[in-house]
Structures are given as structure tokens and as C-alpha cells.
Amino acid sequence: MSKFKKVTAxxxxxxxxxxxxxxxxNNNGNNGSASTNTGTKTNDGxxxxxxxxxxxxxxxxxxxxxxxxxxxxPKNGQFEKxxxxxxxxxxxxxNAELEWKWVEWADWQTKYNLLLASGEAIDLIxxxxxxxDTWGNAQRGAxxxxxxxxxxxxPETFKSIPxxxxxxxxxxxxxxxxxxxxxxxxxxxGFFYRGDWAKEAGLTEPIKNWEEIGQxxxxxxxxxxxxxxxxxxxxxxxxxxxxxxxxxxLELPISTGFLPVFAAKSFDxxxxxxxxxxxxxxxNYATMMKEWGDKGFWREDALNNKNDNRVALKxxxxxxxxxxTQTFSGLRVEMDREQPGSDLQMFPFARTRxxxxxxxxxxxxxxxxxxxxxxxxxxxxxxxxIRNNEEVxxxxxxxxxxxxxxxxxxxxxxxxxYNEADDNFYSDFWGGRVDKFEIPSETTWDQIExxxxxxxxxxxxxxxxxxxxxxKTPVEAELTAVSQVAGELGxxxxxxxAGDPAKAVEEFRNKLxxxxxxxxxxxxxxxMDAYKAQMGE
Amino acid sequence: MATxxxxxxxxxxxxxxxxxxxxxxxxxxxxxxxxxxxxxFFIVFAYLPMPGLYLAFINYNYSDGIFKSDFVGxxxxxxxxxxxxxxxxTFNTVAYNIAxxxxxxxxxxxVAIFLNELRVKWFKKVSQTLMxxxxxISAVLIGLIAYNVLSYDYGLLNSxxxxxxxxxxxxxxxxxxxxxxxxxxxxxQSTGYGSIVYFAxxxxxxxxxxxxxxxxxxxxxxxxxxxxLPWLKPTFIILLLFSLGGIxxxxxxxxxxxxxxxNTALYASTDIIETYVFRSLMTNFxxxxxxxxxxxxxxxxxxxxxxxxxxxxxxxxENSLF
Numbered sequence: 001m002s003k004f005k006k007v008t009a010x011x012x013x014x015x016x017x018x019x020x021x022x023x024x025x026n027n028n029g030n031n032g033s034a035s036t037n038t039g040t041k042t043n044d045g046x047x048x049x050x051x052x053x054x055x056x057x058x059x060x061x062x063x064x065x066x067x068x069x070x071x072x073x074p075k076n077g078q079f080e081k082x083x084x085x086x087x088x089x090x091x092x093x094x095n096a097e098l099e100w101k102w103v104e105w106a107d108w109q110t111k112y113n114l115l116l117a118s119g120e121a122i123d124l125i126x127x128x129x130x131x132x133d134t135w136g137n138a139q140r141g142a143x144x145x146x147x148x149x150x151x152x153x154x155p156e157t158f159k160s161i162p163x164x165x166x167x168x169x170x171x172x173x174x175x176x177x178x179x180x181x182x183x184x185x186x187x188x189x190g191f192f193y194r195g196d197w198a199k200e201a202g203l204t205e206p207i208k209n210w211e212e213i214g215q216x217x218x219x220x221x222x223x224x225x226x227x228x229x230x231x232x233x234x235x236x237x238x239x240x241x242x243x244x245x246x247x248x249x250l251e252l253p254i255s256t257g258f259l260p261v262f263a264a265k266s267f268d269x270x271x272x273x274x275x276x277x278x279x280x281x282x283x284n285y286a287t288m289m290k291e292w293g294d295k296g297f298w299r300e301d302a303l304n305n306k307n308d309n310r311v312a313l314k315x316x317x318x319x320x321x322x323x324x325t326q327t328f329s330g331l332r333v334e335m336d337r338e339q340p341g342s343d344l345q346m347f348p349f350a351r352t353r354x355x356x357x358x359x360x361x362x363x364x365x366x367x368x369x370x371x372x373x374x375x376x377x378x379x380x381x382x383x384x385x386i387r388n389n390e391e392v393x394x395x396x397x398x399x400x401x402x403x404x405x406x407x408x409x410x411x412x413x414x415x416x417x418y419n420e421a422d423d424n425f426y427s428d429f430w431g432g433r434v435d436k437f438e439i440p441s442e443t444t445w446d447q448i449e450x451x452x453x454x455x456x457x458x459x460x461x462x463x464x465x466x467x468x469x470x471x472k473t474p475v476e477a478e479l480t481a482v483s484q485v486a487g488e489l490g491x492x493x494x495x496x497x498a499g500d501p502a503k504a505v506e507e508f509r510n511k512l513x514x515x516x517x518x519x520x521x522x523x524x525x526x527x528m529d530a531y532k533a534q535m536g537e
Numbered sequence: 538m539a540t541x542x543x544x545x546x547x548x549x550x551x552x553x554x555x556x557x558x559x560x561x562x563x564x565x566x567x568x569x570x571x572x573x574x575x576x577x578f579f580i581v582f583a584y585l586p587m588p589g590l591y592l593a594f595i596n597y598n599y600s601d602g603i604f605k606s607d608f609v610g611x612x613x614x615x616x617x618x619x620x621x622x623x624x625x626x627t628f629n630t631v632a633y634n635i636a637x638x639x640x641x642x643x644x645x646x647x648v649a650i651f652l653n654e655l656r657v658k659w660f661k662k663v664s665q666t667l668m669x670x671x672x673x674i675s676a677v678l679i680g681l682i683a684y685n686v687l688s689y690d691y692g693l694l695n696s697x698x699x700x701x702x703x704x705x706x707x708x709x710x711x712x713x714x715x716x717x718x719x720x721x722x723x724x725x726q727s728t729g730y731g732s733i734v735y736f737a738x739x740x741x742x743x744x745x746x747x748x749x750x751x752x753x754x755x756x757x758x759x760x761x762x763x764x765x766l767p768w769l770k771p772t773f774i775i776l777l778l779f780s781l782g783g784i785x786x787x788x789x790x791x792x793x794x795x796x797x798x799x800n801t802a803l804y805a806s807t808d809i810i811e812t813y814v815f816r817s818l819m820t821n822f823x824x825x826x827x828x829x830x831x832x833x834x835x836x837x838x839x840x841x842x843x844x845x846x847x848x849x850x851x852x853x854x855e856n857s858l859f
Contacts, residue, residue: 109819109822110819110822113822116599117599117822117824119599119602133822136822137599140597140598140599141599141600141601142600234797234798234799234800235798235799257816258799299689300689300690300707300709300710301684301688301690301709303709303710303799303800303801303802304684304688304709304799304800371599371600372600473596476596476612476616476823477612477613477615477616477619478616478619480616480619480817480823480826481616481620481817484616484620484622484813484816484817487801487816488801488804488808488816490801491799491800491801492801492802497802498801498802511620514619514620514621515620516619
């Protein structure tokens with residue numbers, strides 16, 4: 001018995017000893033970072049102490065730079081391996097270590113905004129004016145002004161972005177973000193449908209309007225046992241697409257929650273604000289969705305459905321999906337593999353009228369520096385490397401050559417023995433990709449350029465709201481109330497569950513009015529007029 | 538001599554209270570030490586964050602911080618009134634909570650009395666445990682279970698209804714059903730846990746009184762009516778007063794997970810302040826407005842507690858909280 005006691009005592013002593021060393025180890029680490037902080041704080045003050053050599057940047061202190069991206073943290077260890085390589089270069093060139101911080105997809109909006117609001121020292125962060133509320137966050141003081149820092153610490157990036165693109169990156173006349181201005185992608189939305197089933201349904205030409213989508217869904221409903229025509233999940237939103245298909249109205253960079261309430265009249269009258277909600281378009285939409293819902297094109301409980309429609313599509317259990325062209329180009333390849341002969345097609349919403357397809361805003365992706373960053377200088381230097389050093393760029397975007405990819409006929413191909421689960425790599429860097437370093441991949445559909453891109457190039461128009469930043473302050477309460485109404489009545493109308501469409505539309509409009517719709521509209525128009533004057537028209 | 542005595546008594550009467558108080562502290566030191574965690578808890582989570590309520594009156598700017606942002610007065614409260622939803626939401630929240638508090642407490646008392654009357658020991662233990670279990674299931678899971686039971690196309694309920702030859706029920710688009718579903722779920726989840734409190738109170742009842750009543754010929758119902766129920770009254774009142782303070786605070790987890798984030802077809806009967814605020818703030822991410830709502834809830838709750846306590850003091854002073 002006493003022997004047992006002795007052994008346990010010994011065991012406990014050793015664990016405590018280990019604990020102690022572990023603690024002191026941590027302490028050392030903390031001390032290290034604390035001293036770097038104080039070291040760079042002097043830099044913050046504006047007076048650069050220390051060695052003034054070459055470009056006059058002091059990199060004598062080793063620092064850690066964080067980069068916030070959106071996505072689920074990779075778990076197979078490949079990311080860490082790649083990062084190790086990247087950090088060898090970072091250490092050598094700028095005496096810094098780059099660290100990725102992931103904002104995971106579950107509740108990403110909340111987490112992303114909370115991260116900015118918390119006052120945490122963020123160095124670099126992914127932004128997007130049209131989907132990450134970047135102007136709103138800039139208004140709340142989340143980002144650092146970069147005008148003075150950029151030419152000195154990110155000279156290559158600064159030079160490579162033309163003046164007119166910097167103009168779209170300013171809030172209140174100050175640069176607050178670095179745009180992804182040199183990267184081609186199309187994120188216009190549309191329905192993805194199966195070409196093989198459409199042919200069976202007699203739709204031999206590519207689908208070009210919502211009525212034909214209706215025919216397609218009806219065919220699937222009647223003829224494909226066990227398949228839900230469109231297994232839409234709660235939160236799916238099609239109103240914006242319907243507007244794009246059936247009117248000339250242009251989308252504005254103003255969020256009203258669940259569905260867009262405000263739009264610009266047309267490309268010719270791009271400074272006139274209107275609302276398709278108050279036109280017949282909305283009634284037609286509500287009526288059509290009611291009809292689709294009653295016909296059973298989606299589940300009766302679609303509003304509570306949380307299934308992943310894309311997984312269902314790939315498993316052959318759903319006949320349709322809805323997302324943007326970029327997604328389609330990858331999904332097409334996957335579908336060819338999972339459902340051979342499915343001939344996945346996309347009906348881009350802009351196809352119907354061909355009048356309202358704008359190029360993507362260059363601030364759909366980009367990078368900002370957090371307002372509380374302790375090392376903004378080094379952060380920008382790291383960014384300059386990510387964006388302009390081909391080796392770092394390829395590492396961060398594609399992984400290791402020979403493990404994640406190999407070059408075959410000028411394309412990135414999977415190396416022999418590549419295993420999706422073990423070798424898959426992604427970094428979700430959407431903050432400044434550049435076309436000149438991109439290598440086409442075999443995982444994107446090889447016909448995307450000659451088909452969809454070519455179609456878009458014929459009808460595309462330049463993005464015209466790049467410098468328009470809506471100042472919400474005068475109508476904050478009204479805008480919140482309007483968004484509230486949109487979120488309250490929008491989903492039920494979208495899935496045809498709001499009862500009589502005419503009544504539902506009437507109720508929606510009335511509620512918008514009481515919420516202060518007119519005041520927001522007036523304010524929006526006022527600011528749009530000012531923008532028009534600013535643009536010299 | 539007389540003056541000496543007088544001054545002496547005066548000295549005692551002035552010195553006595555402080556010495557007595559100190560002594561009382563000293564005598565109760567164990568109890569006080571046991572209270573420290575709770576006191577600390579309230580200081581950290583209830584009193585220290587109070588200055589943060591100032592957020593409700595400013596236009597919060599991240600780089601300026603709380604006390605340097607612009608003061609905007611009552612503007613943040615405006616959006617609550619703007620849509621005219623405030624009264625509907627307040628009504629829904631209060632009505633649900635009244636149902637929860639009253640039905641919940643009554644059911645808990647009934648269950649506690651049943652448990653007390655049960656004489657078979659193993660059955661008592663088993664039923665206690667079984668009723669306690671739902672308390673540990675998270676609202677997310679409850680939402681999922683409910684969906685699998687109530688779903689139109691694949692739900693358990695509709696499979697049963699169809700096999701019996703009835704029409705399937707469109708639960709997720711029928712707002713009338715939801716008050717019942719929500720209240721039943723709440724009772725299912727909370728009864729076991731709450732009944733423990735009453736059960737413990739019954740255990741504290743001196744057995745001799747019950748036995749004396751039995752000897753005097755009181756039957757089970759009379760025992761319950763004239764001994765146990767009056768005995769439980771103070772517990773009931775205290776629990777009632779506690780829960781009244783939160784009458785404007787909805788059970789967010791339960792509502793959000795049962796109804797779903799986007800099922801707007803059910804809002805008429807299921808939307809409470811919490812879910813409303815969650816929706817409006819998640820799209821606009823405005824902390825000041827969030828704080829405004831929480832201030833509204835707290836002030837309302839404060840008034841309700843004070844009023845209720847005042848009423849209790851009027852009718853049965855010995856049971857009031859303060």
C-alpha cells in the first residue's frame with residue numbers, strides 16, 4: 001500500500017515538474033512577443049528608430065503577422081507544411097512569420113464582424129465591399145488608413161494598382177483597403193440544371209428564362225422518382241436573380257438583409273434609385289413562387305430545410321442548384337465525375353434580357369489592415385510579397401509542386417498518387433489574386449471561357465458603383481427596420497408559403513412603408529445625386 | 538451616580554450596534570465564505586458590465602471605443618418602434634413567459650407531490666432520473682428532433698397520421714399550432730429539473746406534522762391540501778418573483794431552434810424579442826441597438842419585479858423578497 005502511495009507521489013511530482021516547465025516555456029514565448037510589441041510601438045509613433053538602410057525599413061525585430069481569411073481550417077496538415085515553406089521566405093526577406101487565422105463558415109458573418117468589433121490586434125484581413133459589409137465596418141472605424149504606409153511598405157502593390165482603382169478603395173478620401181483589381185472571375189448568379197434531363201424534357205436549347213426552368217422542374221417532378229426538383233435549403237434567395245432576369249434594374253451595394261429592396265433603374269439611368277418591390281415584377285415573382293411551391297418543386301418544409309443541396313445534386317437527388325459562375329466551373333467537373341453524362345448547365349440570370357450584367361466590383365475581394373494592428377508596416381510588406389512574389393503566390397494559392405499539383409501542358413494537374421483527403425490544400429486567399437501568376441487547373445471546366453465567359457463578354461458593362469459608399473448614419477434606424485421587414489416576410493414569399501401572393505405583396509409593401517422605406521429611398525437618392533456630380537455627369 | 542449610569546447606558550447603546558454587527562459577521566463567517574463565489578459571480582457578470590449599457594446611447598465606433606464615440610441619445614431605440622412590432626413582440630414574449638412560469642410551476646409542484654407520495658423506491662428514482670434527462674439536451678438537438686417528428690414529407694407524425702388514414706399536417710406553415718408545440722417542449726424540458734426544488738422543499742417538512750395529521754385521520758388529499766401546499770407557498774413565491782424579473786427575456790435557444798432562422802411563415806405566433814433582435818442585428822451588426830434592446834428588457838423586468846414584490850408585501854409580508 002505504501003509502495004503504491006510512493007509511486008503515485010512520484011508520478012504526481014513528475015507531472016507537476018512537466019507542468020512547470022511547460023508554463024515557463026510559455027512565459028518565455030510571451031515575453032518574447034511582448035518585447036517585440038514594445039519594439040514596434042516606437043515605430044507607430046512615426047519616428048523610425050533603428051537602422052535606416054536601403055529602403056529605410058527597420059526589420060531587426062522578428063514579428064508575427066496574422067491574416068484573417070474566411071473558410072474552414074484545413075485539417076490534414078498540408079496547410080502547415082506549405083506555411084512552413086512560405087515562412088522560410090518571409091523570415092529571410094522581412095524577418096516575419098505569417099500566420100493564417102480562419103473565420104469558419106458556421107456563422108461567419110457574426111464571427112467576422114465580432115472579430116473586428118472586439119478590438120483585437122488584426123494585421124491583415126480579407127474584405128469584400130459587396131459581401132463582408134466593408135464600408136459599414138470602415139464607417140465603424142475597423143480599418144487603418146493606408147495612404148502613407150502603402151508607398152513605403154508595399155511599393156510594388158502600390159505601383160501596380162492604377163489611380164482609378166485606388167479611388168474605389170477609399171472611405172472618406174482615405175485608402176482603407178487593397179483591391180483585388182487584377183483578377184478575372186465571374187460571380188454572377190444563375191440556376192444550375194442537368195442538361196441530360198432538360199433534353200428529355202424537350203428543352204434542347206440552353207434555358208434562357210424562368211418559365212423554361214419551371215418546365216424543367218415540372219419534368220423532373222413527374223419523371224424522376226425520388227428526386228426533389230430543387231432541394232432548396234432555408235435561406236435560399238432568388239429575388240435578386242428574378243430582377244436580373246426580368247428587368248433592367250441594377251443591383252446596388254446596399255444591404256437590406258434577406259432580399260435586396262433597392263436597385264438602380266437601369267444602366268442608362270444608373271443614378272436613379274428605385275425599388276422593384278413596388279412594381280409588378282414583385283407580384284409576378286410572388287405568384288410564380290407560390291405556383292412552384294404548390295407544385296412541389298421544393299420540400300413542403302423548405303423554410304426549415306437545412307440539407308446541403310449541392311451534396312444532393314451530386315448524389316443525383318436534386319435536379320437544380322443556384323450559385324455563381326465561378327462555382328459552376330468547378331461543379332461541372334465534379335458532376336461529370338459523380339454523375340457521368342449529367343451535362344450540368346447554367347442558366348445565368350442575366351441571359352434572359354442580356355441588359356444588366358455588370359463586371360465584378362474590384363473590391364469583391366481585397367485586403368485591409370486592422371485598426372489596432374501593432375505591426376502595420378510589416379503586415380504590408382508581407383502582403384507585398386504574397387501578391388508580387390511568384391514563389392510565395394504559388395505556394396499560398398496552390399500548395400507544393402509535386403504534392404498538390406504538377407504542371408502538365410501548362411495546366412495544373414493532380415500528381416499521381418494524389419489523394420483528396422490527405423493531400424488537399426487550400427488557403428482561401430481572396431485578398432489580391434492576380435491573373436499574371438494564375439495557372440489554369442484541370443479542376444475547372446475547360447470550356448468555361450469559350451462558352452460562358454464569351455457570352456458574358458458580349459453583354460457585360462463596366463461596374464459603376466465602385467466609388468459609391470452609402471453613409472447609413474442619417475437613416476440607420478429606418479434601414480434596420482427595412483431589413484427587418486425584408487427578413488420577416490421575404491423568406492415566406494420566396495418559397496411561396498405566404499398565402500395569397502397579392503395579399504402578401506401588399507402586406508410587405510405596407511410594412512416597408514411604415515418601416516421608413518420612403519426616408520431611406522430619399523436619402524439614397526440624395527447621396528446618389530451627389531455621387532453623380534462627383535463622377536462628373 | 539445617576540448620570541454615570543445614564544452615560545454608561547448611552548455608551549452601550551451607541552457602541553452596541555456596530556459591535557453586534559461585527560459579531561454577527563463573525564458568527565456567520567462560514568455562511569458568508571460560502572456566499573463569496575455567488576457574490577463574485579454577480580459582481581463580475583452583473584455589476585461590472587453595467588457601464589456598458591452606455592452603449593445604448595452612442596453611435597459605437599471601433600477605433601474610438603465606448604466612451605469616446607458620439608452620444609446620440611434615444612436614437613438607438615427608434616428602430617424598435619419603427620416597424621410597429623414592439624407591442625406584438627412584447628406581447629408574445631410576455632404571454633409565453635407567463636405560460637411558462639404558471640404552467641411550469643404548477644406542473645413542477647404536482648410532480649414533486651407525486652414523487653413524494655410514491656412509496657416504491659426504485660420507481661421513484663427511475664422516474665426522477667428520466668424526467669431530469671431532457672434538461673441536459675441542448676436546444677439545437679431539440680430543434681432537430683422536433684423537425685424529424687414534425688416535418689411534412691418525412692416526419693414521424695405524418696407517417697403515423699398517413700398510416701391511420703388521416704391527412705398529413707403542414708406543421709411548419711401553420712402558426713396556430715406553435716404556441717402548443719413550444720409550451721409543451723418547454724414543459725417537457727424543464728419540469729424534471731424544476732420539480733427537484735419543490736421536492737427538496739417537501740423533504741424539509743417535519744415528518745411529525747404529517748404523521749400527526751395521519752393519526753388525526755387526514756387522508757392523502759387533505760394532507761396535500763392543508764399541509765404540503767401551504768408549506769410550498771414561500772418557495773413558490775420566491776421562484777415566481779425570480780422568474781418575473783426575466784419575463785421580457787425570451788428563451789432564445791428554444792425558439793430559434795424550434796422555429797428555425799428563416800421560417801417567416803410562423804412569426805406571427807413565434808416571434809419574440811430575442812429572435813427579432815437577432816435577425817435585425819445579425820444583418821446590420823449594430824451593437825448600440827442590441828444594447829438598447831437589452832436595456833429595455835432590463836428596465837421592464839426591474840419594474841415588474843418591484844411591482845410584484847410590492848404586491849406580495851401587501852398580501853403576505855413574510856414572503857416578500859425585500
